[in-house]
Every structure is written in structure tokens, then in C-alpha cells.
Amino acid sequence: MQSAEDWLVESLRLYQDFHAFDLSGATRVLEWMGDKGVFVAGYELLTKNEILHLILPLRLSVKENQGLFPERDFKVCHGGISDTSVFDLKHVPDTRLLVTSGLPGCYLKVWQIAEDRDVIQATDTIAVHEKEGSLWSRMAVFSSMAPGILHGVRLSGLRIVDLESQKTSYSSGVSDGEELSSLQVLDADTFAFCGTSGRLGIVDIRQKWAPVENLGPNPESGGERWCAEVRDRGQGPGSCIASLASNGQLRLLDPRNLCHPVSSAQCPVSTPSPDPDLLRVTWAPRLDNCLAISGFDGTVQIYDVTSWDGQRSQVKPLFTHRGHIFLDETKMETAPLVTTHTWHPCKPRTLLSAASDASLHVWDWVDLQTAC
Template sequence: MESAEDWLVESLRLYQDFHAFDLPGATRVLEWIGDKGVFVAGYEKLKKNEILHLTLPPRLSVKENQGLFPERDFKVCHGGFSDRSIFDLKHVPDTRLLVTSGLPGCYLQVWQIAEDSDVIEAVRTIAVHEKEGSLWPRIAIFSSVAPGVLHGARLSGLKVVDLESQKVTYTSGVSDSEELSSLQVLDADTFAFCCTSGRLGLVDTRQKWAPAENVNPSPGSGGGRWCAEVRGQGPGPNIASLCSDGLLCLLDPRDLRHPVRSVRCPVSTPSPDPELLRVTWAPGLDSCLAISGFDGTVQVYDVTSRDGMEGHVEPLFTHRGHVFLDDHGTGAAPLVTTHTWHPRKPRTLLSAASDASVHVWDWVDFRASR
């Protein structure tokens, strides 16, 4: 088995850039503001959790290597405290507002980033009428002249609420109790939903509830839990759906009933916490996506690759830094809690783990040198 020392030596070849940081507490949130700032938030129970607005080290903000920089760490720009566990946080574009969701889940919280101080303060709440106990509302933001918050824990509770007036502008109006795993706004009028069962749908808010969807879970899933993400543009299928057992499905929005391709990712074990399952498309690369939530790694795949056995696919790159740089030395290795691609740098990602570590890494694509 590869040792930490071996990995450190190998990392000089594997990464164009690599930075490791420690937060005050573990986070499930990595939300960009521009391309130089990111929000993180704690999710521990029965304690106050920090919400922090961090800026990246200057070295990570330049287009090319310009020598040494005196500041090599994240800088805290703003901060605040929440009495709840924060499982999701969204920045409202072109505003100083944030919306958070977590447990207890009977409301969403709206926060404001102060202009004349370093404070992030709670300014109001948005009521959630679903009393679901352990379930919490998924959220997404419609950004427009009058921003709206899309939220719901189940399909039956899906609503769009005007952020300012708190009036409901859209509702599913159905009694379907399917549990949601993710929501994603696609444009001014449409959004996508994914249920934990693997059910996917695309919804046009200009019409009554009539989603284009795959009503039945994807074949071969074995009853696992699912998450999904839609790619804004690019060639080929643009919906990726990931199961907690490692099954990855690529779909075309014109025919959600039949996956274009289904492959088995070589994950070490089914996800120990499917709430942390995540699949994301690379915004700067046509055919790459990343997955996490199975162990202490983040795996990057080229969806056009045919490497590996039929029905299986091999990762283009695997980030193992959270495993080898874990210095606690007790118990199980940390679990990656979330990851995100940099909005401008094609092969740069941020990843966070259960040991409160955050890594920023730019992986080397060795295919480019072949």
C-alpha cells in the first residue's frame, strides 16, 4: 500500500498546484463568490457553527505562475455564527445575500454580508411548512431582477419563494412524497430535480407541474441513493446521475428514460453517508466530471473514455490528499464531504473532508503530453 511519504513525492508530478488548509470545523459547503472567494459553513449538532467568507491565496488567483507570494493561506473576509447545522448554502448572485438550509429544517435562513464590517448576519427566515424531522430542504436560487428561492424536502413541498416579498411564485401542487436529494436551477424558467430513488425531472415554471422525467429509478442501482447534476452546455449527454453503490449514468435531457451510458466506478465501498454523495461537471472541460462521498478521495473521469472493462470505467485522476495528509492518526480515514470545480481554472478543484481539511489542487492531465 502506498505510504504518505511515497504519495508526497509522487504529488510533485501529479499536481500543477496544491494547497492544504484546516478550518475551525468540518464543512459540507463550498460555495463560490466570483472566482477568488468561497463560503464555508459548519454542520455540527448542538453548537454554534461558523459561516466564513474566505478569499483564495494570491497565487491561486493569477493566470500563470508569477513567482513567490508572501500570503499562502486563505484570508477570512467575513464571518458569522449559526445556531443550526448548515448542510447547504447558496449565494444570491449580484447581491450580498446568502440562503442556508440545515437542521432543524422547518425554515431557511437569509443572511447578509455587511459592507462596512466583517460580519455575516442573519436578517430573516423563510418558513418551510414540511415538518420532516430528519429531512432538510434542498435549495437553489433563481437569479433575476427579483431573485427566488427554490426549496423542498419532497416533491410535494417544492416551491419557489420570492426572496424579498416571501410570496410563493410557483409550487409543484402534487401529493408525491418522493424525497429529494438535489435541486438545480438551469435558467430563468427551468430547474432540475433528483430524488434519492434516482428519479430525475426537468421542470418549466411557466407551466403547471408537468416535468419531463424518468419516473422509474435507473436499472442496476440495487436500491441505492442517488444524486445528479446537469451540465449547462457542451457536447454529448449533459446529465450525470450517481448512485451510492458507484453506478454512474449519463443521460440526454431529450430522453431521460434511457441512459446514454451506464458505467460502474471503481469505488472502494458503497457510500457510508449518501447525503455526502456528489457528482459535478467541470465547467472548463468538455468531457470531465468528478465524484466524491465514497471515501477520502475525489475521482475525476473523462466521460468519453472507453478505458477499462465493458461496463466499468477508470478514473482519469484520483485525489488522495485527504487520506495521506490526515494527521489525526486515529480511527477511520476522513471522508470527503464535498468538492467543487474552480469557475475559471479548468483543472482546479476545492475539496473538503470530515477532518476539517480543505484542499485546493490543480491536477496534471498526462494525456496532454502523450
């Protein structure tokens, strides 16, 4: 097994840039505000949790590597306190509004980022009609002239609520009990959903509920839980959906035909995800055909999907970030679990990742294969 000392030596070759930070508590949230600020939030139950707006160190904000900078740490720009856990947080583009979801899941909370002070204040709540105990609402933002929050625990409870008037502008109107794992707004009129069973659909809100969707759970899924993300046309040669299972199976689908995957691969994960709510698959915004996955262990794996050549084939990652494991060997009895990751919106190979030990890493990986 590779030692921490060996990894540290190898990291000089593997990373263009690497920064490690410790938060006051672990986060499942990494939400961008522009390309220099990011939100984190605690998710502990039955206690108060911080919501922080952090500004990246200057070294990570410039377009080119211009040498040494005096500020090498994050700067806290704004902060607030939530009485509940924060499992998800969305920034409403072009506003100072945030929306959070967590447990107890009986409502969403709306926050305002102060202009003249360094505080994030709770301003309102949005009722959640499904009272599901241990379940919480998935969210996505329609950022139009009147911003709306799309949210739901199950397909039956999906609705869009206007953030200003609190009126419901759209609801699914069905009794479908499919539990949701992710929601994603695609444009002003459409959104995508993924159910925990692997069910995928694309919905046009201009008409009654009639989603373009697959026929149901994959019969070969074996009870696995799934999440998904859609790559838009600006992120690659065409729209594509990546769907990730808790056993490491990864499927690529054309949104025009969700019944038959374009390709399917088995990622070499060390173990099935111990917490499927932490599963995450993300498309690189500045690299064609590259995506990242996490939620299985203390790593983040990056893949170039153009190298996939069949159905359920074994694939190797282009790069694996193992820093959360090796930099915390003496801190915890068990290895930390990556809780979330996100790509930098402008720097092609820069990612942020957070783990259960409250570590936060910013890393720019070197593509040794020059494959994408």
C-alpha cells in the same frame, strides 16, 4: 498499500499546485462568490457553527503562475454564527445575500454580507412546510430581477419563494412523496430535480406541474441512493445529466430522453457511500466531458466520459486526489471522508475539496494522459 511518504514524492509529479489548510470545523459547503472568494460553514448538530467568507491566497487568484507570493493562506473576509447546522448554502448572484439550509429543517435562513463590516448577519427566515425531523430542504437559486429560492424536502413541497416579499411564486401542487437529493436551476424558467431513488425530471415553471422525467427508479438500482448534476451548453458540446448512485454507478442521460441512459459505468469505489447525503457529482466548467465524484471515501475521482464505451462497463478515473487520506494519517483513527468538492470557475484543472477532519485542499492536477 501506498505510504504517505511515497504519495508525497509522487505528488510532485501529479500536481501543478497543491495547498492544504485546516478549518476550525468540518464543512459540507464550498460555495463560490466570484472566482476569488468561497464560503464554508460548519454542520455540527446542537451547537453553533461558523459561516466564513474566505478569499483565496493571491497565488491561487492570478491567471498565470508568477512565482512566490507572501500570502499563502486563506484570508477571512466575513464571518457569522449560525445557531443550527448548515448542510447547504447558496449565494444569490449579484447580491450580498446568502441562504442556508440544515437541521432542524423547519426553515431556511437568509443572511446579509455587510458592506462596511466583516460580519455576515442573519436577516430573515423562510418557513419550510414539510416538518420531517431528520430531513432538510434542498435548494437552488433563481437569480432574476426578483431573486427567488427554490426549495423542498420532497416533490410535494417544492416551491419558489421571492426573497424580498416572501411570497410563493411557484409550487408543485402535487402529493408526490419522492424525497429530493438535489435541485438545479437551468435558466429563468426551468429547473431539474433528482430524487434519492434515482428519479430525474426537468420542470418548466411557466406551466402547471408536468415535468419531463424518467419513469421512476431504475429497477436495477437495488435501493441505492442517487444524486445528479446537469451540464449546461456552456460546459461542453451539449446538455447532459450525470447521475451518481451510492454504489458507484454513474449514468449519463440526454435531458430530452430521460428514460434511457446514453451510457452507464461502474466507478471503482472502495465501498458504497457511508453517507449518501455527501454524494457529489460535478461537471468541469472549463474542460469538455470531464466530471468529478466524491462521497465514498477520502478521495475525489475525475473522469473523462468520452472514454466510456458501453453499458455498466468498468471505468478508470483520469485522476484521483488522495491527499485527504495521506496528509492526515496520524490525526484520525479512521480515514477522513470527503464531504464536498467544487471546481474552480476559471482555472480548468483546479478543485477545492473538504473532508470530515476539517481539512480543506486546493489542488491543480496534472493530466498525465492528456485526454481532455
